[in-house]
Each structure stands twice: as structure tokens, then as C-alpha cells.
Amino acid sequence: MTHSASTNRIEAMVKLTSDFVKIPSITGSERAMSEHVSSLMREIGMKVSFDEAGPGRRNVLGHLKGSSGSPALIVNGHIDVVPPGDASRWSVDPFGAVVKDGRLYGRGSADMKGGLASVLTAIKSIVDSGAKLKGDLIVEAVVDEEAGGRAGTGRLTIDNPVKGDYVVIAEPTDLELQTAHKGDLGVEIRIEGHSAHAATPEMGINAVHKMVALANQILDIPRRNQWEKRVHPLLGPPYITISVIEGGLQRNIIPDRCKIVVDRRTVPKTESLEVAKKEIDSVIQEAQSEDPTLKVSYNPILEIEAMETDQQEPIVRAMVDAYAQATGAQVKVSGLRGFCDAHYYSRNLGMPVVIFGPGRLQQAHSADEYVEISQLVTATEVYKQLITRLLT
Ligand SMILES: [Zn+2]
Structure with missing residues (x-):
């Protein structure tokens, strides 16, 4: 039995992805995976450097220098x-x-070892073809994304910034081209009251009652600020959710403490983290001016800025063209309702960034996670076209 060249290529691609999946690189324990990826990068002709992210944790940078x-x-x-x-x-x-x-199948097959394997397969095939690059190609294989990315992409955009003209993140998008993601502001709000016997409530200050009133004002923020005018074509409307509420000790005690956690999802352009904070801030200020006994404190626990790359940016045009050339079809442009590491590039370095990769988001983090091999093959071809288009 003979194998065609394309069958061999697919087998090599599957082997490479399988080798990645077999390394259980759970966040914080990425060492073996960093080593494996760096030796693979060297094998395909890339120069490797490291960014030390912490004990046993390394971000790996693979460089392919162009002539200009x-x-x-x-x-x-x-x-x-x-x-x-x-x-x-x-x-x-x-x-x-x-x-x-x-x-x-396997943990990380879709999120996102399949994407990284496709990228490296595309680069290998470009190098093997003898094509010479004019522009530079830098692969950033980072740690820590699943814990917020501060030690991964955060380090490469803040502490040890690596500048470039465009960024592609190979997260699973089901081969859609994502040009925007939402932001996320997490805020903890605490009210302090004064405990008393429930038979003499006038002796205490009920923190739960005060929080109920404040929470209702917070849930009224969308109406007060006309959020219906902020619906984003790719991402939909902003959201505000009270996701945690805690307070009180037992039935017959006036509660002296209550806490809520607010999750605020922002859309790009029409609102920012600053706007989102101000909206919550003004509700609190208003409540305080109406009720001098209100003792409220609040602090942000998460600040992710929304991201959007203009459809006219060269990286978007190049992705659209690369996809058309690789598949003969038109790529679907969409937005990510959650977020990924993209905001680090746009916020810290002002770089245009898009997200494109094999695998579906609903597979990510689930049991029996898988990536379709046909998507790995298509993604590889698209990356190959993209790199060729932009850098040769
Ligand atoms: Zn991911």
C-alpha cells in the first residue's frame, strides 16, 4: 500500500498534535511542554529564546528572521x-x-494544542519549501492563559514586551475569524451595618436590606445608561450580572455584613472599563448621598478591556484572503463573547489582533474534548497562506 504525500502530511500533523496532548501541561506545570515546543521549534529551523515566567515556567519564543x-x-x-x-x-x-x-480526543486538543500544532506545521512546510521570508515571524508559546495570562502574554506585552505589526491568536474559533472580544470588569461590593437582636431592629443597621436596595439600583444601570444603544454587531449587548451574594448569620440577628460580586461584560468602542466603573461608582455615590448611614466599599477584582480590530486592518484583510485561497470559501467573521489573551496586545502595545483556530469553544474545558482532524488540516493551510501573504 502506498501513501500519498498529503496522507503523510496529515499523519505528521496528527502525530504532532497527539504528542502535545500527551503532555499534561496543566496551568502552573507547563515545563515539559515548554521544553517539547522549544525543541520542536529548533527542529523546524526557528531560533528559540525564553522568557522566565516563574519557577519552572517559561514562555517560549520561536523566531524566523526575514531579510528585511x-x-x-x-x-x-x-x-x-x-x-x-x-x-x-x-x-x-x-x-x-x-x-x-x-x-x-484529549484535554487541550481544541484549547489549544491543535491550534499551536497547526501553526508549527504551517511554518515547517514554509521552511521546507525553501521560501524566503522578508518579514519576521515570531511564535509566542505562552503559559498561564487559563489563569488569566498575566505570567504568559501579560509578561510579553508588559514586563518584557515583544513588538510586532500584527498578531494572530490560534485559539479555537471553529475556523471563524474573530476580530473582537468583550471586556470583563469584576467588582466586589461590601456593605457594613451594625448587628442587633432581630426583635429590636431599630438598634442595628441591616446590611442585607441596604444591599437589596443598592443591588436593585445596580441592576437598573442598563436602563439608566441606555445600553440598548450599545449593542455590538459581533458581540451583542453589554451585560451586568450579580453573581455572588453573601450576608447574614442567622434568623434572629440583624446582619452587619453583606457582600456582592458583580460581573460586568463590556463591548468595545462604545464603552470602556472606565465607563463601566463610573456607572457603578455613580450608583454608589448616589445611594450614599441619600443615606448617610450607608457604609459601602468596593474594589475591582478583574479588569479586562474589550478588544476590537477594524475590518480594514491589513491583518484582517490578509486573513480573509488567506482563508479564501486555502478553502475556496469566505470566512465567517464573528466575535468572542468571552475573552482571551488578545486584549493584552491591543491594550498594552496597540497592536491589531485577530483570533483564528481549529476546534470549537464548546469543546474547550469539557469532558471528551476533541478537535476535528479536518479542521487541523484547514487551519494549517490558512496559516501557511497568511504567513506567505504577509511576510514573503
Ligand atoms: Zn484557550
């Missing part, structure tokens, strides 16, 4: 994965990289 050094394309992929969770919910070994019915 411009433009520079950064491709980002995180090497950490979330834990597999309850083993009984898996029908396969989470780190076994089982291949079945055109799918490769």
Missing part, C-alpha cells in the same frame, strides 16, 4: 490546559490522544 525584518507577525498560542476534571465523565484517557472517527 518588516513587517513582523506574531502568532500566539498558550501551552497550558485546564485540569481534566472528573475522570468518570471521560470515555477516553484525557491525556491519551485517542484518534477516532476523524477526531483527536
